[in-house]
Structures are given as structure tokens and as C-alpha cells.
Amino acid sequence: MIGTLLTVLVVLLCCGAVYAVAAARVVKQYERGVVFRLGRLRREVRQPGFTMIVPAVDRLRKVNMQIVTLPVPAQEGITRDNVTVRVDAVVYFKVVAPADAVVAVEDYRFAVSQMAQTSLRSIIGKSDLDDLLSDREKLNQGLELMIDSPAVGWGVHIDRVEIKDVSLPETMKRSMARQAEADRERRARVINADAEFQASRKLADAASEMSRQPAALQLRLLQTVVAVAAEKNSTLVLPFPVELLRFLERAQQPAAPPPADGSADTTGTTGSAGSTGSAVRGPAADGPAAHGPPADESVAEPSAAAPAGAPTAGRAPARAGALAGATARRAADQAPASTARARTQGAPARTDGQAGPGAVASRDERRDDGR
Numbered sequence: 001m002i003g004t005l006l007t008v009l010v011v012l013l014c015c016g017a018v019y020a021v022a023a024a025r026v027v028k029q030y031e032r033g034v035v036f037r038l039g040r041l042r043r044e045v046r047q048p049g050f051t052m053i054v055p056a057v058d059r060l061r062k063v064n065m066q067i068v069t070l071p072v073p074a075q076e077g078i079t080r081d082n083v084t085v086r087v088d089a090v091v092y093f094k095v096v097a098p099a100d101a102v103v104a105v106e107d108y109r110f111a112v113s114q115m116a117q118t119s120l121r122s123i124i125g126k127s128d129l130d131d132l133l134s135d136r137e138k139l140n141q142g143l144e145l146m147i148d149s150p151a152v153g154w155g156v157h158i159d160r161v162e163i164k165d166v167s168l169p170e171t172m173k174r175s176m177a178r179q180a181e182a183d184r185e186r187r188a189r190v191i192n193a194d195a196e197f198q199a200s201r202k203l204a205d206a207a208s209e210m211s212r213q214p215a216a217l218q219l220r221l222l223q224t225v226v227a228v229a230a231e232k233n234s235t236l237v238l239p240f241p242v243e244l245l246r247f248l249e250r251a252q253q254p255a256a257p258p259p260a261d262g263s264a265d266t267t268g269t270t271g272s273a274g275s276t277g278s279a280v281r282g283p284a285a286d287g288p289a290a291h292g293p294p295a296d297e298s299v300a301e302p303s304a305a306a307p308a309g310a311p312t313a314g315r316a317p318a319r320a321g322a323l324a325g326a327t328a329r330r331a332a333d334q335a336p337a338s339t340a341r342a343r344t345q346g347a348p349a350r351t352d353g354q355a356g357p358g359a360v361a362s363r364d365e366r367r368d369d370g371r
């Protein structure tokens with residue numbers, strides 16, 4: 001009897017150990033356990049840790065409660081402005097109701113993936129290309145709402161949806177590149193024109209200020225010269241005032257030589273035209289009065305109507321002097337050299353105040369020929 005009792009006891013202990021091993025379950029911290037007893041769902045969800053079930057009667061299914069990252073395959077669609085694009089996204093979701101995630105849907109991962117693809121196609125058709133490229137945050141929120149609405153019944157909560165990439169055709173990329181380049185060129189030209197306008201206004205103000213202070217213009221010129229001279233690879237051209245050039249021109253004009261007999265030159269001025277008359281010098285002791293003028297020079301005789309001592313040069317009108325000078329030149333060209341010499345030797349020497357207009361014009365002509 002004792003042996004039989006011991007044998008039965010050992011058998012019971014072994015069955016208990018086998019039962020304990022078969023009924024023991026461990027649920028991890030990020031999991032929850034859903035128990036089906038004879039195919040019927042037990043509403044009690046097993047929490048993390050050690051738990052027991054009835055072997056061969058209960059069936060424990062563990063559900064992961066972590067956030068799942070589900071990539072959505074690239075979907076090709078046509079936007080509202082008739083542009084073909086390829087868009088891919090990623091969905092972040094987690095299970096909030098383990099019993100619904102197991103009972104309400106066969107495979108909640110596959111269901112969420114398919115819902116994300118269809119929602120992404122729908123959001124592409126409702127949006128413009130500019131919205132897909134620039135306003136992605138709004139599209140992400142809309143896509144999240146579209147996926148989360150049916151997922152609530154599956155015990156799944158959509159945490160976040162992000163559009164990863166938008167692929168455009170090559171022709172559209174080139175068109176957008178040209179558009180961006182043209183827009184930047186337009187902005188650059190507008191900014192340049194605005195800068196030129198502001199600079200012109202400032203220059204006008206500066207010119208108005210310099211007009212009140214003439215010395216400021218000279219100071220500005222000197223500052224410009226200093227700025228240009230700082231560079232060693234430039235040639236500096238410094239402008240001179242016109243007044244300085246005129247002063248140098250007057251300084252370079254040759255002075256009239258003094259007369260041989262020491263007598264002063266007198267200059268007559270015509271009153272009507274304002275022109276300056278030529279100086280008339282008296283003959284020297286050994287000059288043309290003794291020996292006579294050269295063969296190619298001739299002196300017109302004074303007018304018989306004019307008195308010998310009356311001063312005529314510088315007082316007669318310019319027109320009368322010009323006519324007398326022309327008459328004297330024609331007479332000098334027709335008369336031979338000997339007659340001109342005889343007349344010159346026989347004629348008395350005259351001072352500048354007694355010389356007639358014809359003689360003054362003839363002497364001016366000889367002086368110009370000598371120059």
C-alpha cells in the first residue's frame with residue numbers, strides 16, 4: 001500500500017508540474033495578453049508579468065503596444081493642376097485596444113498599410129503641386145485624419161503621418177528651375193533698380209549741397225584722386241581748371257620787340273568794332289629813311305586831304321581804315337619797287353599819331369608776312 005501511495009503521489013506531482021509548465025505564460029512590458037477560452041474572448045486583458053491559463057482550454061495571444069513605423073509605398077497620382085507625381089510617406093501608429101486589434105480586423109498592420117495608400121492617392125488628387133512641395137504640414141494633418149477615422153474601430157491610433165518625398169518628371173523639374181531662375185532674376189533687377197533710384201536721389205541731394213559750397217566739389221575731387229591713387233595698377237588722369245590753362249597760354253605769348261630808335265609804340269583802337277590797331281614805329285637814324293625799304297615792301301602815301309600834324313590812327317572808324325588799307329595794298333602791288341623806294345625816301349617820317357589808316361594797314365601786312 002505504501003508503495004502504491006508513493007507511486008500515485010509521484011504521478012500527481014509530475015502531472016502538476018506538467019500542468020504548471022503548460023499553463024504558465026510571461027507577458028512582456030510592451031505587450032498585452034488577450035485570452036480566448038474555448039474560442040470565446042475573455043474581456044480581461046492580461047497585464048505584463050507572469051500569468052496562468054488553462055492548458056488546452058485557453059489560448060493566449062500577445063499584442064504589441066509599441067509605436068509601429070509603417071512605410072507607405074510610393075503612389076503615383078495626378079494633382080489637381082494636372083501634374084503627374086510620385087509620393088511616398090510613412091505612418092506611425094500604435095494599438096490602444098488589444099482586444100479590438102485582434103478581433104475587429106484580421107491583420108491590423110496590413111489594414112493600416114492599405115488605408116494609408118488609398119488615402120495618399122486621394123490627398124494627391126485633391127492638392128496642387130505647390131501644396132505638395134511647400135505646404136506639407138497641412139497635407140500631413142489631412143492624411144492623418146483620413147487614416148485615423150477607420151482605424152479607430154480597429155483599436156489602432158494613428159500617431160503621425162509624414163510625406164517623405166515627392167518625385168516630379170524631368171520636364172517639370174526643368175520648368176520649375178527656369179521659373180525659379182526667372183523669379184530670382186526679376187528680384188535682382190528690381191533690387192538693382194531700387195538701389196539706382198536711391199543712389200540717384202542721394203547724388204541729387206549731394207549736388208544741391210555742393211552747389212551752395214563750391215569748395216566741396218574740389219574736396220570731393222581730391223578724395224577721389226586719393227582713392228584711385230591707392231591702387232597701384234591704375235593710371236591717374238588729373239584734370240586742370242580751364243582758368244589755369246588760359247593763364248599759361250597768356251604767359252607763353254611772345255612780347256613785341258622794342259623800336260630801334262627808342263621811340264615808344266602807340267596803339268590805336270577802333271571805336272565802332274572794338275578791334276585793336278597795329279603799332280607804328282618811327283624810322284631809325286640809319287633805317288629805311290636813309291637807305292629806303294626793301295624792294296618787296298611798299299608804303300602808301302598819306303592822304304592829301306589829311307593835315308600833316310593831325311592824328312588819324314586809332315581815331316578813324318574801322319570801316320574807313322579797312323578801305324584805305326585795301327587801296328594802299330592795291331597801289332603797292334601795281335607800283336614798281338623803285339617808285340615805292342623813291343616815295344618812301346622822299347616822304348617825311350611820321351609818328352604813330354600822324355600815320356594814316358592806309359600806312360597802318362600796310363605795315364600790319366608786312367609784319368604778318370614777316371611772321
